[in-house]
Amino acid sequence: MKLSQLFTKTSKTVPADETARNAQLLIQAGFVYKVMAGVYAYTPLGLKVLENIKRIVREEMDAIGGQELIMTNLQPREVWESTTRWSDDVVDVWFKTELKDGTPLGLAWSHEEAIMEMMRQFIGSYKDMPVSVYQFQTKLRNELRAKSGIMRGREFVMKDMYSLHASAEDLDAYYQQVIEAYKKVYDRLGIGKDTFVTFASGGAFTKFSHEFQTVCDAGEDILYLHRGKNVAVNEEVLDEAIKELGVGKDELEKVKSAEVGNIFNFGTEKAEQMHMTFAGADGKEHPIYLASYGIGITRVMGVIVEKMADDKGIVWPENVAPAYIYLARIGDDAAVREQTDALYDALTSQGCLVLYDDRDLRAGEKFADADLMGIPYRAVISPKTGGKVELKARTGDSTTLMTAEELLQHCKQQDLADVLA
RNA sequence: CGGGGAUUGGCGCAGUUGGCUAGCGCGCGCGGUUUGGGACCGCGAGGUCGAAGGUUCGAGUCCUUUAUCCCCGACCA
Numbered sequence: 001m002k003l004s005q006l007f008t009k010t011s012k013t014v015p016a017d018e019t020a021r022n023a024q025l026l027i028q029a030g031f032v033y034k035v036m037a038g039v040y041a042y043t044p045l046g047l048k049v050l051e052n053i054k055r056i057v058r059e060e061m062d063a064i065g066g067q068e069l070i071m072t073n074l075q076p077r078e079v080w081e082s083t084t085r086w087s088d089d090v091v092d093v094w095f096k097t098e099l100k101d102g103t104p105l106g107l108a109w110s111h112e113e114a115i116m117e118m119m120r121q122f123i124g125s126y127k128d129m130p131v132s133v134y135q136f137q138t139k140l141r142n143e144l145r146a147k148s149g150i151m152r153g154r155e156f157v158m159k160d161m162y163s164l165h166a167s168a169e170d171l172d173a174y175y176q177q178v179i180e181a182y183k184k185v186y187d188r189l190g191i192g193k194d195t196f197v198t199f200a201s202g203g204a205f206t207k208f209s210h211e212f213q214t215v216c217d218a219g220e221d222i223l224y225l226h227r228g229k230n231v232a233v234n235e236e237v238l239d240e241a242i243k244e245l246g247v248g249k250d251e252l253e254k255v256k257s258a259e260v261g262n263i264f265n266f267g268t269e270k271a272e273q274m275h276m277t278f279a280g281a282d283g284k285e286h287p288i289y290l291a292s293y294g295i296g297i298t299r300v301m302g303v304i305v306e307k308m309a310d311d312k313g314i315v316w317p318e319n320v321a322p323a324y325i326y327l328a329r330i331g332d333d334a335a336v337r338e339q340t341d342a343l344y345d346a347l348t349s350q351g352c353l354v355l356y357d358d359r360d361l362r363a364g365e366k367f368a369d370a371d372l373m374g375i376p377y378r379a380v381i382s383p384k385t386g387g388k389v390e391l392k393a394r395t396g397d398s399t400t401l402m403t404a405e406e407l408l409q410h411c412k413q414q415d416l417a418d419v420l421a
Numbered sequence: 422c423g424g425g426g427a428u429u430g431g432c433g434c435a436g437u438u439g440g441c442u443a444g445c446g447c448g449c450g451c452g453g454u455u456u457g458g459g460a461c462c463g464c465g466a467g468g469u470c471g472a473a474g475g476u477u478c479g480a481g482u483c484c485u486u487u488a489u490c491c492c493c494g495a496c497c498a
Contacts, residue, residue, distance in 0.1 A: 013433045364458035
């Protein structure tokens with residue numbers, strides 16, 4: 001992508017109406033556009049990041065047999081009434097609307113009921129299970145107060161997966177598989193070391209559900225950690241959990257955290273409310289077991305910004321960065337221009353994601369933008385690089401000169417980190 | 422939903438006790454000099470001061486209502 005053609009611009013000034021670091025940086029760098037409180041559009045650079053996060057999640061969900069689909073935002077009332085969740089007293093984040101003829105509709109804040117209703121048509125026997133489906137969906141939640149930039153919005157992207165099983169044992173086994181898959185996801189997103197599976201409140205449905213919490217000062221939750229035992233407990237259920245786990249409160253470290261994933265075991269609750277059964281091997285009717293598994297895609301993006309950013313701007317992990325290399329042409333020298341254009345074409349044609357700063361700006365502005373946008377590596381060609389390419393990591397100070405051929409080779413191998421180490 | 426703060430060119434801000442054609446920085450356009458960490462000079466475009474009422478000879482400034490944004494709290498399946 002050429003920056004001369006990108007419609008978004010970076011800004012030197014911090015937006016006054018945001019105090020959340022993630023929103024300030026993402027807006028300044030041109031990754032998101034704020035439409036209203038808690039509602040953000042994702043501009044080309046931001047969309048690339050979202051797609052990268054989704055790609056990682058998708059790969060891990062596919063690896064455990066998840067089947068991707070996409071449900072709808074418009075949902076009928078009846079299905080939610082069957083589980084009592086249509087009521088605003090039960091669910092206080094509903095956006096509701098209606099058809100022209102007055103038929104009430106809900107705008108999806110979740111999809112458990114919708115998935116179950118769909119599955120009613122496809123599951124008749126124990127032989128039809130287990131089945132696991134997931135989607136990347138825009139969720140609409142009428143939060144009383146949006147806050148923390150893209151970390152708690154009224155419209156946001158979530159990966160939600162649902163698994164249906166013929167037995168509690170089968171569900172439990174899959175539930176564990178999902179936990180492992182989630183760990184891989186957070187590792188690949190670069191926040192694995194600070195992300196913990198926690199015990200948390202599951203509302204009226206389960207005694208304990210599990211949350212994935214990432215240590216983050218901008219988060220809304222308080223976590224009690226035992227790093228040695230790799231145990232984390234949400235403050236909400238601290239007293240109960242301590243009893244269950246047999247650890248003392250004084251052994252635990254108190255940290256702020258952000259919920260980046262949440263999994264629930266509904267058991268047969270939904271099926272019983274919705275009268276959904278299957279024929280078992282015994283020839284009798286049994287209720288379906290359901291679990292749901294969420295990852296806040298846009299929230300994860302915000303958490304990454306919050307955790308990695310430094311005083312110069314965003315720092316993206318390689319896996320989610322909108323580009324691998326920020327290629328900057330310095331000066332207007334014809335030879336330099338030709339050489340940089342050629343390198344851009346070569347990198348692009350071998351599949352390397354490059355942000356090419358081909359604008360007629362001074363060096364300082366380009367360097368500042370490269371830092372602000374958080375691209376992992378910066379390659380510079382100028383009259384001073386003597387026909388070579390100068391390479392620098394976003395988080396490092398030292399630079400290295402190499403030939404264009406060498407750079408192409410390293411980009412192919414994605415091992416620039418080793419080169420600069 | 423309770424409490425607090427804010428709203429003035431695209432962005433960030435200033436604007437005295439009401440008083441002249443509403444300023445500044447950045448950005449933007451044109452010309453020139455520059456060219457490795459956000460250059461400089463000159464010229465220029467761009468604002469019904471969130472909105473609606475009201476007080477006044479006169480309102481960015483005072484009063485009323487209202488909208489939006491941010492923060493704290495409550496909430497967060």
